[in-house]
Amino acid sequence: MYFNEEKVKAIGTRFEGGKLAKKVHKSIEQLKRHDPDVEVSSEPTQFLLVSNSSILCSVTLEELEEIFIPLDEKAEFIVYPNKRSYSFVQCSSIEAAQTVRQELHGLIPPQLKISHQPFIISFVCNLPEAKKCEMFRPADLKLVEDYVSENLENDLVELLTNHSKVQSLKHRAVVHFGHVFDYNTNSASEWKEAEPIPPVIEALVDRLISDKYITERPDQITANVYEPGHGIPSHYDTHSAFDDPIISISLLSDVVMEFKDGANSARIAPVLLKARSLCLIQGESRYRWKHGIVNRKYDVDPRTNRVVPRKTRVSLTLRKIRQKPCECQWKEFCDWDRKGEMSVPSSEDLAMKLENSYVSNVYENIASHFDETRHSSWKAVKKFIDEIPRGSLMYDVGCGNGKYLIPKDGLFKIGCDMCLGLCEIATKKDCHVARCDALSLPFRDTSADAAISIAVLHHIATFERRKRMIEELLRVVKRGGMICVTVWSMDQSQSEYAKMRSNKDEVNEEIKNTDRLKIHDGKDFQQQDVLVPWTMDQKGETFLRYYHVFREGEAEQLVESVDGCKLVSIEKEQGNYIIVIRKI
Template sequence: MNLESGFNHHLSAKKLRHNVEMYYNAEKIKPAGARFDGGKLAKRVHKSVAQLKRHDPDVQVSQEPTKFLLVSNSSILCEVSLEELEEIFLPLDEHAEFIVYPNKRSYSFVQCSSVESAIRIRDELHGLVPKALKTSHQPFIISFVDKTPEAKQCENFRPADLEIVEDYVSESLENELLALLMAHPNAQSLKHRAVAHFGHVFDYSTNSASEWKEAEPIPQVIEQIVDRLISDGYITERPDQVTVNVYEPGHGIPSHYDTHSAFEDPIVSISLLSDVVMEFKDGANSATIAPVLLKARSLCLIQGESRYRWKHGIVNRKYDVNPRTNRVEARKTRVSLTLRKIRRKPCECRWKEFCDWDRQGEMSVPASEDLARKLENSYVSDVYENIASHFDETRHSSWKAVKQFIDDIPRGSLMYDVGCGNGKYLIPKDGLHKIGCDMCMGLCEIAYRKDCHVARCDALALPFRDASADAAISIAVLHHIATLERRKRMIEEMLRVVKVGSLICVTVWSMDQSQSEYAKMRGNKDEVKTEEKTDRLRVHDGKNFEQQDVLVPWTISQKGETFLRYYHVFREGEAEHLIGNVAGCELVSVEKEQGNYIIIARKI
């Protein structure tokens, strides 16, 4: 399609030229060599400084010239390569050095050889679209800064049990392997890479390999590598499935686990031809990412926790940031050799929450009273005992709808708070008589120290007399109850202890979190996904809920500890259905607030 038809099939060339001129005149985008005027430039500088404060607060803009420059609109995110920066800046200072980011930053840093060079570069390029760049590019906005960011040695942090051995393969052996692999006649073409299999075929639909589906025999040169791996003590059994991947620059592989039940430990990976950065993501906290440099001819053993709890993958991009130097490096064609041993008995790893085998029902969505109680004890009660202090530090603000419900209760009334946590709704002196209760002894003690009236008890067996209160609330508790029958019993128990005509307020998490603050912080980029039907509990990855019954991580960063809490998140209409199936209960309203359903019901 030509340019004119891309805008409008009926747009004339004359009109198109006029629109382009108007666009440039509005100074949204400058052609190459053009420079912004003073007023526009000042606004751009202000925006540039604001971005710096957001991403690198330790670096300060300097009012006096320095040899350190902040250059906005110059990153790979803005489609400016390191080679282009070198082409633009090195003629002005042949010793200039660069700090460039592959994503999330619209700026780069340039360290000049002297203050005089930095002044000359800023005079030459500030507010200008360099001619080396495409004509639709934004101008460089350049400010002096007091320093460049300290290199964050990201690779000092690696997942536990991950082992990297550099120069494990000699250059001659690398050439021998490449000659063998490149001549393989049966390589498959996948979306992002070419692959070939030896021993047994890897099935990408199940992420496993069948011992009955054989591929070509493992070549002798790879068998010799296996002999050495055993001799060196890295593995104890011979791998019987080998996958060869050929990655062109820009190609990667999605973040994934090597299926627990499919292969034994470890997963062995050998890199050939080119370095690459592999990202490991904590399955219990997807925001925790460890970039690890895999150098050409290196051996990588993904084993233990690094295999069973952490996902690993390679981002689709043509550049990597070397985690040891923070320098952006262009990728080259890379070949990886992955060796696995097919597992022939159930996985017994200790990371059962991340395992695809449900341990004979232990990790299934509970279908019985006994299993539900066991799940709640392990993944609700025990967890809150461990996180009680940290929970208290993070829970202070009130939900607006809950506060309104409490404000509407006549003064002098008695209100129960079922699952009162740290007592945040019991503390306010608002003219109500309030008694709280919680299953967690640690939270009861915290609430008691705040002069709250509190008792330790099960929400399904409240220690209160029938019809003794004028209202009751239960905030963020019902979604920790593991079966429908037990959720009904909790509502029935709350109704039992309030008077006829009284109201109860219950809140639960919604499966649709698109309107929550967390979604807003992500920029609403994640679409709400259709629920995936499964009987297996899964660890929630911090994005959208893909199923109703999940284990949600609670991380205490200071201690490096992560605990998993059970949740049953509610679908749209589920709260109404639940209340409609409880005898003597009338639904008053269901409101949505920040990814929570606020349910108000009346005892009739």
């Protein structure tokens, strides 16, 4: 088929011939890997597989609608929030599907704002089977469908939508009962009363207690009215402000609530809240997971991946104001610092306790998985080692799985690590390893020609202890000996992982350090002392490692505070500072 220049500009770029055939083959192979229950059809059907059309490919649902609806106004979509490069389109008839494929197959539609990949379209016999909703729920979350009758729904909606004290917020309208919810502190004060709780809601509370979903009466009620397209930002209901559980009643419309694991922001659980359902956000789902509703006019049903338009929705949130400090087991996610236990350490004892819990113990648990993921060397570190005269003795302090000890490069190398599991792994690789603390090395004074310490210093919790580690490295090398130390940089913008992060915003230059340790969410660092998640691939367990990430200029200040050494160089490599110093 031939297209003149004017028509090509109007409809976009089209692929044809052998190149298109290769893309079709690749598309079908991807389908077999991810959705083996879907069968490709050699005959036209009303079901279409459309490759290069997913959110993963930067194609939005709005763009899909703009492209497909003019060709079939009754087309329905099955889309994937992640992990798929394709979508499915269910056309209103086989004839409509044939027209759609004829118009769009091999084409890069001009409506696409970001993607520049052609749509590769194949007929399929069937669509993916619905999935079990349980796959998407965080632990302890409880859903009860049809908990509210239609009559009660009508009574509640009439009360809430026509109430005289309804307030308008940015993305929704709200009204409070019992006590006012303070959006600045995400809490409620028992001294700041709101409208009395209406009898119809009190009767609902009586039933919740009778059904043993709760044991105490909520005293803070928030009603929200959401118009299509409106949502609420991802958040925790403040630990110290409210008891467990948080109760949510959905009215009028289904909605998908997204739960995000506080220890792994890439782990998202979309949960369908059906109209007239009860949702108990309790236990782990309350204390560890954030929850929110994305601002958009549609939802993707997590069971079927079908796109569902939103309608006006009313929700009722019932909370009990907490009277004593939170003592939940998810202390890392809690705003109550447990008498300083979760604060940035200010003393030697607290620093040692923190390092033991969130460095030493963690590495013992992840040692095997760590070994599976750590093989490549930093270029600057390899260059440093290559410049050490052959026949020299080099110490590797914090040697991990021994990756810098293994190469046969003409050096005598001895490693050490605090983690017994990593020491055992390195020993099995024929490395010479001792188990010890980096602040108390078992080596004689001036016994080595050089030393390296890769990704260790940032696990040390106070300035004085970091200074002592540098002094200990200097102690064990000869005069004139060279030392290479690496630490994480606060600015990760040049890291190869930066493009993989979900946050595309510019680096926040105004960093706000707090006294409270926070969990790093995989985006830009917001403070220097953080707990960084490590997720085990197979088991799915998540461990939190303590890091002190370095500001620009901080490494120089640390080296300058130590006597008997000279800073040779500091360079940046993939979000790490590579620090080289000489003993003088």
